[in-house]
Amino acid sequence: MYNEIALDQININADPPTEEPARQHYFMAKCRKWTVAFAEKNGRLPQACVVNFGCQMNARDSEKLSGILECAGFMLTENENADFVIFNTCTVRDNANQKVYGRLGELNGYKRRNPHMKIALCGCMTQEAAVVQKLRKSYPFVDLVFGTHNLFKFAELLWTTLSAEKGMVIDIWEDTDQIVEDLPVERKYPFKSGINIMFGCNNFCSYCIVPYVRGRERSRKPEDILEEIRRLVADGVVEVMLLGQNVNSYGKNLARPVSFAWLLKEVEKIEGLQRIRFMTSHPKDLSKELIQVMKTSKKICRHLHLPLQSGSTRILEQMNRRYTKEQYLELAMHIRREIPDIAITTDIIVGFPGETAADLEETIDVVRQVKFDNAFTFIYSKRTGTPAAAMENQVPPAQVKEGFDRLLKVVQDTAREQVARSAGKILEVLVEEVNESDPSLVTGRLSNNTVVHLPGDASLIGKLVNVSLEECHGFYYLGRICKDLQ
Numbered sequence: 144m145y146n147e148i149a150l151d152q153i154n155i156n157a158d159p160p161t162e163e164p165a166r167q168h169y170f171m172a173k174c175r176k177w178t179v180a181f182a183e184k185n186g187r188l189p190q191a192c193v194v195n196f197g198c199q200m201n202a203r204d205s206e207k208l209s210g211i212l213e214c215a216g217f218m219l220t221e222n223e224n225a226d227f228v229i230f231n232t233c234t235v236r237d238n239a240n241q242k243v244y245g246r247l248g249e250l251n252g253y254k255r256r257n258p259h260m261k262i263a264l265c266g267c268m269t270q271e272a273a274v275v276q277k278l279r280k281s282y283p284f285v286d287l288v289f290g291t292h293n294l295f296k297f298a299e300l301l302w303t304t305l306s307a308e309k310g311m312v313i314d315i316w317e318d319t320d321q322i323v324e325d326l327p328v329e330r331k332y333p334f335k336s337g338i339n340i341m342f343g344c345n346n347f348c349s350y351c352i353v354p355y356v357r358g359r360e361r362s363r364k365p366e367d368i369l370e371e372i373r374r375l376v377a378d379g380v381v382e383v384m385l386l387g388q389n390v391n392s393y394g395k396n397l398a399r400p401v402s403f404a405w406l407l408k409e410v411e412k413i414e415g416l417q418r419i420r421f422m423t424s425h426p427k428d429l430s431k432e433l434i435q436v437m438k439t440s441k442k443i444c445r446h447l448h449l450p451l452q453s454g455s456t457r458i459l460e461q462m463n464r465r466y467t468k469e470q471y472l473e474l475a476m477h478i479r480r481e482i483p484d485i486a487i488t489t490d491i492i493v494g495f496p497g498e499t500a501a502d503l504e505e506t507i508d509v510v511r512q513v514k515f516d517n518a519f520t521f522i523y524s525k526r527t528g529t530p531a532a533a534m535e536n537q538v539p540p541a542q543v544k545e546g547f548d549r550l551l552k553v554v555q556d557t558a559r560e561q562v563a564r565s566a567g568k569i570l571e572v573l574v575e576e577v578n579e580s581d582p583s584l585v586t587g588r589l590s591n592n593t594v595v596h597l598p599g600d601a602s603l604i605g606k607l608v609n610v611s612l613e614e615c616h617g618f619y620y621l622g623r624i625c626k627d628l629q
């Protein structure tokens with residue numbers, strides 16, 4: 144998309160435009176002048192490295208950062224010893240933060256050897272005041288800090304940083320209702336792409352920091368989303384993943400409200416698009432209409448990520464999830480009845496304040512009944528500022544660990560059983576990459592998201608092929624390309 148922006152025609156000696164995205168295009172043009180001067184002086188292009196620490200939404204943001212950097216004339220690299228390095232951070236659990244601090248230390252080592260290096264930090268972590276304070280005090284070598292709400296301003300901030308002699312440039316917004324369209328994006332995969340359909344979250348689950356660092360729910364206009372997908376398809380994309388913290392409430396706050404199910408039907412009509420995924424669904428907002436749309440769709444993948452968090456109604460209430468164990472079970476079973484070949488995956492937190500062994504048994508009971516095809520299990524992490532952090536009955540770590548291991552065992556057993564359901568079938572696989580450990584194989588995914596390895600080469604990447612699922616190896620298959628679909 145970025146090559147459509149005629150940067151050469153922008154007069155960078157004039158005052159910057161006030162409207163967006165023209166203003167950012169102007170700063171991209173200014174940065175490009177800087178990168179050209181760098182190349183003339185050093186005999187090489189300046190290198191930039193974007194590192195992603197978070198969820199799919201974070202990854203999509205990283206593609207936007209990469210697009211802007213590339214447009215500004217940087218050469219992208221995966222090597223962190225680069226001229227410009229940006230960490231796109233996550234703060235959902237404390238270990239995500241610790242990883243960033245550790246890696247910043249390593250960057251400082253590179254910077255000592257290359258003092259011209261610029262280091263930037265953005266993403267969810269930087270929306271926390273305590274983090275910014277810590278950066279100022281203990282990480283003064285960081286050159287640029289900005290947040291989630293002003294990511295669209297990256298070109299402008301990049302220019303400020305490149306032209307500044309020294310000192311930390313900090314620009315954090317509390318919130319925003321702005322959605323800036325038409326900025327460059329550099330996709331990681333040519334054949335698949337994430338698409339933001341909404342930003343922020345209004346749910347305030349009591350353990351979760353996301354609403355504080357991502358702000359209130361804002362939906363993109365359907366015509367912008369559909370236009371972006373059409374453009375991606377014209378550019379070779381066959382699979383899209385519609386992204387939002389709670390896609391089921393998509394469209395409710397638009398001037399002309401629409402439902403997520405309606406959006407899916409519109410996306411389905413786009414010719415050339417083969418697969419549609421989406422993430423994440425909150426159980427309280429999942430409509431019967433959506434289940435029917437999924438059931439009759441030819442393109443929506445047979446996979447639903449439906450975070451449970453806990454199977455204990457008492458804990459769910461404390462978590463402010465707004466459904467009971469029984470409601471979750473009823474919903475999951477209804478989906479299984481309506482779409483028997485669907486894979487249901489989930490997220491579960493162990494060790495929420497006040498959780499007892501009996502509560503955990505309730506969770507394990509739900510896992511056994513629903514038979515999740517996969518479950519991400521997390522140890523509860525106390526996030527400052529959330530209601531749960533102030534709860535008194537925090538669970539001792541040894542008890543959490545014991546419960547976590549017990550749950551994990553059940554989760555793995557049911558997942559293995561579920562994955563084995565496809566054994567012997569012939570199903571469609573979208574080939575994604577050459578296998579990392581065995582280059583005679585390629586790796587792809589079934590519609591239900593199960594990983595399949597099969598003999599093949601790079602020419603298959605991005606193609607949908609029919610594969611006979613010969614050997615089930617726990618969580619993945621070894622298969623073989625086959626001509627007829629069962």
Ligand code: SAH
Nearest residue numbers: 350351388423450490491492521522523524
């Ligand atoms: N919006 C999504 C989830 C976003 S965060 C949803 O509501 O389902 C991804 C997962 O991280 C959550 O589903 C939850 O299981 C986990 N998580 C969030 N906050 C956490 C915390 N404080 N400690 C441990 N896990 C947490």
Ligand code: SF4
Nearest residue numbers: 344346347348351353
């Ligand atoms: Fe966090 Fe709950 Fe919002 Fe998901 S729905 S992002 S868990 S507050």
Ligand code: F3S
Nearest residue numbers: 197198233234235267
């Ligand atoms: Fe992490 Fe932010 Fe995503 S906190 S999980 S990167 S929304």
